[in-house]
Amino acid sequence: MNLTPNSKVIIQGFCEFISPMQIAQMKAYGTNLIAGVNPGCGGNTLHDLPIFDLVEEATEQYGIIDTTILNVYPYEVLDAALEAIASGIRQIVIISPGVPPLDMVQLLRTAEATETLIIGPNSPGIIVPGKILLGTQPSEFYTPGSVAILSRSTTLTYEIARELTQAGVGQSISVSIGSDAIVGSSFMQWLQILDEDEATEAIVLVGQPGGGSEEAAARYIAEVIDTPVIGYIAGKEAPRGKHWRQTGTLAAVIGRDSDFGTAKNKLAAFTEAEIPIAERPSQIPELLKKVTKITH
Template sequence: MNLTPDSKVLIQGFSEFISATHIAQMKAYGTNLVAGVNPGSGGQQLYDLPIFDLVEEVVEQFGAIDTTIICVHPYQVLDAALEAIASHIRQIIIISAGVPPLDMVQLLRKAEAGETLIVGPNSPGIIVPGKILLGTQPSEFYTPGSVGIVSRSSTLTYEVAWELTKAGLGQSISVSIGSDAIVGSSFLQWMQILDEDETTEAIVLVGQPGGDSEEAAARYITEAIDKPVVAYIAGRQAPAIKNWRQTGNLATVIGRAPNFGTAQSKLAAFQAADVPVAERPSQISELLKKAIH
């Protein structure tokens, strides 16, 4: 992974998922934004960035690009990401929400073959406080430190960061893996990255109902993670939703436990793994301080 102020960063697309404010904030934070790609706008300047029609043109002019931030229409994400992979970009952050699941399946197969790390879709990106901002996270909530945050939520990611900042606990890296049905990188991958990261002393995992990624993370923490972990599960009071109208939906729940994907299932998994779970975001810092000392 290359997440340093020297990393060359590209933006693909300028849809409603990103604004001039986000781009200005990334630049002000020291992120090395070199160019934008917007087919049909090549040769223009947008938000003080030179715009190109193709990713390969950016690579020709600036050399190897470390990270691309994709902000195109969800139905164009697959093409944009495949273009980035073809230009040997190894870190892809997808801000756009609502990418078709089959497009994601195809993209992930391609990414795995080329060892490309994909964050998102439906993600505000990554921040290494004090060093680099990749995406739309509000940097003012963060302060440099040693707590790593990995989250499925968007806004909750920075709410948790703000609670830590207020409690005097700085952050080493914060990533939202995205909250679409199918996302690129998993809790497991990021737990491993944070466990191996020398600047990270403890990890906060922020989950939410749906799927079983938190349960898998709980098992993985027991088996492979040495650092203290504190979890928070959003939506504990949210009603369980089952839609029986289509056979496809019916097939997804047959043979699964009745509480599959519920907040209760996730809480039970962390309990079994001896991972402390905060009842509200403001409690996370208390549990962290206990876990660290």
């Protein structure tokens, strides 16, 4: 994982999932955003970025590129991601929501074979406070520190960052893995990364209804993870069978337990794994300080 101010970053596509203001915010934050790729627009400048028709052309100009941010229409994500992988890019942030599930299956097979880290789809991206912003997270809610935020949500991710910042608790990194039914990297992958991260002393894991990723993460935390983890599960009052966005679309499988994918099931898994659970976002800083003794 290469997430430093020197990391070379490009954007593929300029559709409505990211705004000129957010692109300007990334550049102002110090992200080394070097170019954009938009077929048919090569040779032009957009948002103060030189535009290429192909990713390959950008790599010929700038050498190895660390990360690409995909901001294309959902049905274009697979082609854009495969083009990036073929050009040697090994970190891909997918902002676009609603990527076709079979496209994601194909992409994940290629990513696994090439050791490519995929964040999203339907993700606001990653921020390492004070160092780099990749995506659409509002940087003003963050401050450097030692608490990692790992989330499936979008807005809840930075709502919790704001709660931490207001309580004087800084963050080492904030990652939204995405809230589509199939996402590129799992809670477990990121828990392993964060458990080995010297800058991270505690992790806040944020879940929501749909699928079984939180339950799997709870078991993994109990068995493998040494870094203290605080849990928060949104949507406790959501009616059974109702899911957020695309997260629950694969949960409607014949033979599943009636509580599969519900906040109730996720909370039970966290409780069984003895993971402290916040009742609401405003409780997280207090619980974090109590359990981990972190004060900054």
